[in-house]
Structure formats: C-alpha cells, structure tokens
Amino acid sequence: MFSFLRSGLRPVGPVWQGASWMIALGVLAPIASLAWLALGADWAHWQDLLRYVLPDAAANTARLLAGVGLLVLIVGTGCAWLVTAHDFPGRRVLQWALLLPLAMPAYIVAFAYLDLLHPIGPVQGALRWLLGYDSPRQWRLPDLRSMGGAIFVLGFTLYPYVYMTARAMFMTQPAHLLEAARSLGETRWGAFRRVALPMARPALAVGLSLALLEALNDIGASEFLGVHTLTVSVYTTWITRSDLAGAAQIACSMLLAVVALVWLERQGRSRQRFGSAQRMRAMTPHRLRGGGALLALLACSLPVIIGFVAPAAYLAWESGKRFVQGSGVSEGLVSSLLNTLGLALGVTLLAVAAGLIVAWATRTGISTRAPSRWPAQLAALGYALPGTVLAIGLLTPALALDAGFARLFGIEGLPLMGQGIVLVAACVIRFLVMPVGGIEAGLARIPPTLEQASRLLGESRLGTLRRVHLPLLRPAMATSAMLVFVDAMKELPATLLLRPADFDTLATWLYAEAARGTYEEGAIAALCIVAVGLIPVMLLARTQPSVGAH
Template sequence: MPQDPPLRLRRARALESGTGWRLASLLVAAGVAAPLAALLWFALQGNLEHWRHLLEFVLPTAFRNTALLLLGVGVLVGCLGVGSAWLITAFDFPTRRMLSWALLLPLAVPTYIVAFAYLDILHPIGPVQTAIRELLGYTSPRQFRLPDLRSLLGAILLLGFVLYPYVYLSTRVMFATQAASLIEAARVLGAGGRGAFLRVALPMARPAIAVGISLALLETLNDIGASEFLGIQTLTVSVYTTWVTRSDLAGAAQIALAMLAIVAVLILVERHGRRRQRYASTQRTRSIRPRRLKGSAALLAFGLGWAPVVIGFIAPSIYLLSETLKHFHTVGSVSDQLLLSAYNTARIAFIATLATLAAGLAVAWAARSQRQGKGPRLPKLSARLATSGYAIPGTVLAIGLLTPLMLIDGLGSWLWQRLGHPDPGLLLMGTSTALVCAYAIRFLAISIGGIESGLARIPPSMEQAARLLGETPGGALRRIHLPLLRPALGAAALLIFVDAMKELPATLLLRPVNFDTLSTWLYAEAARGTYEEGAVAALAIVVAGLLPVILLARAQLRPTH
C-alpha cells in the first residue's frame, strides 16, 4: 500500500492545522477575557476607604444619573424607533421611500458630535435662540432664553434622537416580515388600526424591540463625550475623572465594575427578548400593504417621520458644514496639528481593522472547522467569549488592558535583554499599539459576525471535497473560502474602520502623549470652548460614517410596496 503513508501524513497535517486554528481562537478569546480579569484585580487593590468614599460621594450621584439616563433614553428610542418603523410599514405618504433609509442617517453621527453641535446651535446667543427673540421682539438673552441644554433632560433628548435607529432597524424588519393576514384577521374581528397595532403587531415585535433598545443602551453607557459636554456625571465620566484627574486607578476600576454589572443586566434583557424571536407559520407570509394617506393625515405623517432625521442628522450636519465653510473662509486652511490628527486617525483605524479581521477570521474559521468534524466544543465557546468585547464600555476596557499590556511589555523587555540588547522600554503601553489592541477587542464582534455570515453561505461540501483531496483547513480557507468571503470581509472592514475612527473613551485613556485623533481633537476643542477647527474634525467623522450607513440602508431596508 504505497499511498498509505502520504495519506496518513496528509491527515496528520490536517489535524495539526486544525489544532493551530483552535489554539489561535483560544488566544483571541483569552485576549478578550484578560482585561476583565485585570479589572477585577485592580478593584481588589483598593482598600475599604476607597469603597467607603465611592459609596458615599461618587457612586450614588453617578449611579442615579446613569440609571435615569438609561431609562429616559430607553423610553425615547423605543417610542421613536417603533413609531417610525410602523409609520413606514403601515402607511404610504410623500417621501416615504426616501424616509425609509433616511431614518438610519443619525447612526453616522457620534453622540459626542451631536452634543458638540447643539451646544452651539442652542446657545443663548446662538442662531436658534437669537431668531426666536427676534420673532418675539426681545433684544437680550435676559428677556428670553430656552432651558439650558446642559441637563439630564438635554442628554436624554440628544442621545435618544441619535440612537433610535437601533430600534428602528430591528423593528422595521420585524414589521415588514409579519404576515399581513394576521393584521387583516384582527381587523375582521373588529379591531381598528390602533387595536391591530397594539394587540398583534407590537407583541410580535417585542423581541426585536428588546434587542434594539439593549444596543442603544449599551451605546449610551459607553458614551463619555456627550455626557461630559452636557455636565452629567455618569459612571463612565466618573471612571475617566477618577483615573485621569485624581490618579486613583483602584477607584476607577471599582466604578468600572459597577458599569459591568449594568452591562450584564442589559445583555440578559437582550437575550431574554431574543428567546422568542422565531415563530412558525404554516402559511406563506405576505407583507403588510401600506395604507395611502391624503391631505392633513399625509402632512402629519410627513412631519412626524422627518422630525427625528432633522434633529438627529440634518440640523447638526448643516451646522458642522456651515462652521467648516466659515473656518475656511476666515482662515483659509486647517492647522498642521489637525491634519496630523486626521492622519493618526486613518492610520490607527486601518491597522486596527486589519488586526480585527485577522483575529475574527481565526475565531470564525476555528468554529467552522469544529462543526465539520468531531472534537472539543472550545472553538464555539471561544467565539462567544470573543464577541463579548463589544459590550464592554471603552473606559472599562482601557483600565482592564493596563495589566496585560504591562505584563507583555515586561516579558518582552526581559527576553530582549537576555539576548544581550539594552532595555527597549515600553513596547505596548504608551504607544499606538495599545489603541490597536483596544479597538480590536471592542469591535471583534463585528468581524466575527460578518465572517460567520459569509461562511454560512458557502456549502460545507466544498470544504469537504478539498479535505478529501488532502488539503489542510488553512489551505481550504486560502484557496476556496477567502475569495468567496471578499464581500463579507469588505463590509466588516468598512464598519470596523468607521467605528475605530469614532471611538472616543478608549482613545482618551490609552493614547500616547501628544497623540491626537479626530475624536480627541474634537473633545479638546469642546473642552476649551472653541468650535472652529472642532467643526472640521466633526464633519470629517460624520462624512466617514455616512458610507456604511448608506450601504446598510441599501442592504437591509429596500422599500416595500
């Protein structure tokens, strides 16, 4: 049997290759879990005085503000998202098709940019209040002024009008796929339009609503710029000020643990909502046919539908564009520091995108290879753990990364010196590599989810045929799957790149000295109360965020007839 040894050799190589992918998957999962373990270790370093001070002076106010902010934003995004989704699904009115994708545009504007814009738009001597006073015949802000935007209510309104697309997207898909016969049956039984919505459509869409609200609340918990600009002491802001201002790392870690408890609750709510996300029907579903509105009803639907888009995207975008044009007209160019910040942003986002795609490919391919054969269930568990990084707020992730990065720096320095070289100093901490690690952990869920979706479209028979011909899992991935995965990889890369450009909390805490990105430049400009070049940086981030939103709208929200 002369062919047996080569056959056994090929099988051994395949086994070794599969083991390598599983090991890579475990290393990625360990990299995501390491910051959480380090965070717990940091928190335990604080003595009882730390805990007593936090429980008496910091946590009550921060926790109350965070809870009220989450409650308010949850209610607002639920109302705006569900209302917009039902309006687009059930009714036909002028500009409905355009509005179906325009309702996603606020996703392109980070929350801190909206706060930055509206602080100037709604300033007592800003354009809005000045125009109102002129209409009313007042000449001074002392005679008339709107309530101050720097308040908890202001934060709820701004965040709600930016984050509602999470609920709109998931709920719109659910409404569009519901069987029209169920709504018609409810109406035949005597339920009006409102009754059919409340008794049939809304209960069936509750899982999608829970998922959308949970995602919006996770983004709210991660926010630091908008809350600080508006003067709201949330848990996220408290972590930042405790670490940076008071240099109390143990106290910041303890506050971060409280944030993780809230994150755990939100994840449980989201999974509870998804448990009934699937239902069966014995008949072929037919989408709801929208009812055409005329006259005042159509005008009302038009106004209600476009109001969130105007508040969440159009108004701040017009302000940023106006301020940018004004800056170029006055100064003629942007500063070299701002150009350097833009270069830093693009460079770090690009490197982080490549690293995140590589890690996500290792995790997704290990899980795929495990499903094709027998073996331990570790790859599946690794994939689930690796995707948990998206739920970790940036400030929490930054604190947790300190210990792993310092350990790697110490080990690398020791090995380098053992080879006879001088001490290289810090290799990760204090460099842009720390930012890349934070971005990769934070956005790994996007990479894994996109690649797994792409792999699911490739028949397993193609891989099985390659393996029967003696190809290793790595060879099958390189020669067969990667060419077919290009669309999925491209979409995931785009989303990761834009999210990395917008990330603020982790960047603020881990960036090297004298290193700025567009988001940190904008943060510094707003902190100084200067809005000229900050508007240029903000507009660049918004423009970069538009492309994935437009692609998402084309892919997910093709208008129904």
C-alpha cells in the same frame, strides 16, 4: 480515498483551535485584570466610593438610560410602524434616511447643539427675533447642559437601533393577523397596540439593549452636557484624581449594568419564535391622504432633521466659514487625521485577521463533530464592554509587560503604552464581534461540497482556506473591515484613556476643542468623522428591504 468524508473531517487542527482560544482569553483578560485591581484595593476606597461617588453617578446613569430608552423606543418604533404600515409622500426616502443618525457619534451631535442652541446662538437668536425679544435675559430656551439635554442628544442619535430591528419585524408580520383584529372591531391603533406591538417585543428588546449599551459607553456627550455618569466618573477618577484603584472599582460597578443589558438582549433573542415555513402575505401599506399624510411626513422627518441634518449642516457651515476666512486646516488637525487613519487601519487588519481565525476554528463545515462555540461567544463580549472599562482593565497587564520588556531587553519608557499598541488592542477587543459575525455568516453560505471537492483533489486544510474560502469570503471580510475601520475612527473613550503622549485622533482633537470652546476648529474634525461614517450607513440602507406601496 473517501474514508475521511464518511467518517467526518475535523474542521480545523489544534493550532487553529488554540489560536481561537487565545483570542477569546485575550478578550477576557481585561475583565479579570479589572476585578483583580478592584478587589485588591483598600476597603477605604470602596467606602468613599459608596458614600460620595457611586450613589450620584449610578442615579444619573440610571436616569439617563431610562430617558434614552423611553425616547428611542417611542421614536424608533413609531417611525418603523409609520414607514412600514402606511404609504405617504416621501416614505421611500425616509425608509433609509431614518438610518442617517448612525453616522453621527453622540459626542459630535452634542458638540454641534451646544453651539446651535447657545443662548446667543443662531436658533435662540432667531426665535427671540420672531417673538419680539431683544436679549437672552428676556427669553431663552432651557439649558442644553442638563439631564434632559443628554437624553435629547443620545435619544435622537441612537433611535436607529430600535428602528432597524422594529421595522424588520413589522415587515415579516403576516397581514391576516392584523386583518383579523380589524374585522373584530379594532381600530388601526388598537391593532398596532394589541397585535403588532406584542409580536415585535423581542426585536424591540434587542434594539433597545444595543442603544443602551452605546449610551452607557458614551463619555463625550455626557461630559459636554454636564451629566456625571459612571463612565464620566471612571475618566475623572483616573485622569483628574490619579486614582486607578477607584476607577477600577467604578468600572466594576458598570459591569453590572452591562450584564443587565446583555441579559435583556439575550432574553429578546430567546423569545423570538417563527411559525410555519409557508410564506405568508405581508401587510399592504395603508395610503394616507391630506392631514394624516402631512403628519406622518413630519413625524418621520423630525428625527432625521434633529439627529443628522441640523448637526451636519452646522458642521459644514462652520467648516466652510473657516476656509472662506482663509484660516485653512492647522498642522495639528492634519496630524490627527493621519493618526486616525493609521490607528483605524491597524485595528482593522488585526480585527479581521483575528475574526477569521475565530470564525474558521468554530465553523461546522463538513464535520460530523460540532466544534466549540465558546471562542466566538467570548469574542463577542468585547462589544458589550464600554471603552472606559476596557482601558482600565488593560492598563495593569500592559504596565506589567512594559516593565518586563524593560528588564529583559533594556528598553526604556513604555513600549506598549507609548507606541499605541495597548490602544490598538483595546479597539480590536471592542470591535472583534463585527468580523467574527460577518465571516461566520459568510462561511455559512459556502456549500460544504466545495470543501469536499478541494480535499478530494489533494488540497490541505490551509490550502482549502486560501484557495477556496478566502476568495468567496471577500465580500463578508470587506464589509466587516469597513465597519471596524469606521468605528475605530469614531472611538473616543478608550482613545482618551490609552493614547500615547502627544497623540491625537480626530475624536480626541474634537473633544479637546469642545472643552476649550473653540468650535470652529473642531467642526472640521467632526465633519471628517461624519463623512467617513456615512459610508456604512449608505451600504446598510441599500440592504434594507422596502415595502411596496398600496
């Protein structure tokens, strides 16, 4: 009766393993399709791209990533150190408030600041009034539609990635190392620079790579602000010039940047090391007073104001004005909201189901033979792929399948593209890493003895999953589902390229309104996206540990 426990139980059967590999290969399919499409194009395409398109687009992308990387490192690391190693008025609120820009997609922040910082907008108008000028011809701020403007917007939107990883690392650093540096004559700044910062480099590399992957995926903010990046080039080459082969070739060149950023993240993780298991005393925050406390408060408040408070207040004001004027909500916006909810719900259900299959197939459980980790690792690649790259890679196989359906079943049109199935597939691939990681973590917390007891009572593997694991996995699955739902609502690049005709989401509606300059209508759509995006940020803030005051 107990022989299966002594000999080791295979974690899953071939059906689960096969399904997990099918999902993993589905993630790889867009990359293979993209390479085939790019390499199969005429060499003249490559010559034109190498001569006229790629040099400028690649240079702009490199400058944008360098600027954003420097800004998120300075802001994220500086704020993390201030709220971890120092105590000042407002610190407890700022510990979680610094996460709020995560609820603001970069294209919404760009949309808001284009109106706020317009030469005849409220900010420049107030500054001219204070300085005694009468018109924009006499004095105006630098144009936001520039490389500097794009770095400003993306930097203050993406710094929380570095802030989270840096703060977590600073909180775990043993206090005696910093105290030893201070006893040897180092100043507080010197102890931070020579002790705390080098120990935090692996965490900084992880946060930086995540921020840069998001910056590379951005299309809305870059296009709004007039920065012609590789991502924007893919979109314009496909949509404006109807050159699918050229778009595929540009997307392939983007993969080099993706590989470099993933390598940076892997290197950061590989350098993480832990010392003795003995619990070490954490640092005690140093109480700041007077001018130092005020400067720390201002330094940590400014990113929150720029990245969240100012654009959120603008969206609320513009939305309120529309309702006060009696304009209400247009039918198109209501339709976009319903489309967004339907798309996000479909993506969430499929992503969580696929994540459960992959996580269950790769769990160790009570097995003595570790299953292959490749499906889970391959499934995680989707998040690293920009939405434009996914869209180009999925287009060719989707059109081939549509043609096959037309021949076999006499279906007219494009059933996969026209019904949004390809768009849902792209979003599932992109966000699959969230449920896979969340459910794997949930499975790791379930004791193997529960599975053993279920099998001893005669329950099958599937019955054990249904009656033992699924009830215990509900919190992990609910959290993963919420994250996927919110990210699917905010997704812009893949939605722009793969949406069916006459199908708008809140993100594409906002994109179209911003392109036309009708900010009042777009503000309501943006406010809806931000309101939903606040939910996971608030939950994330609740899970963040706090450092006790001195």
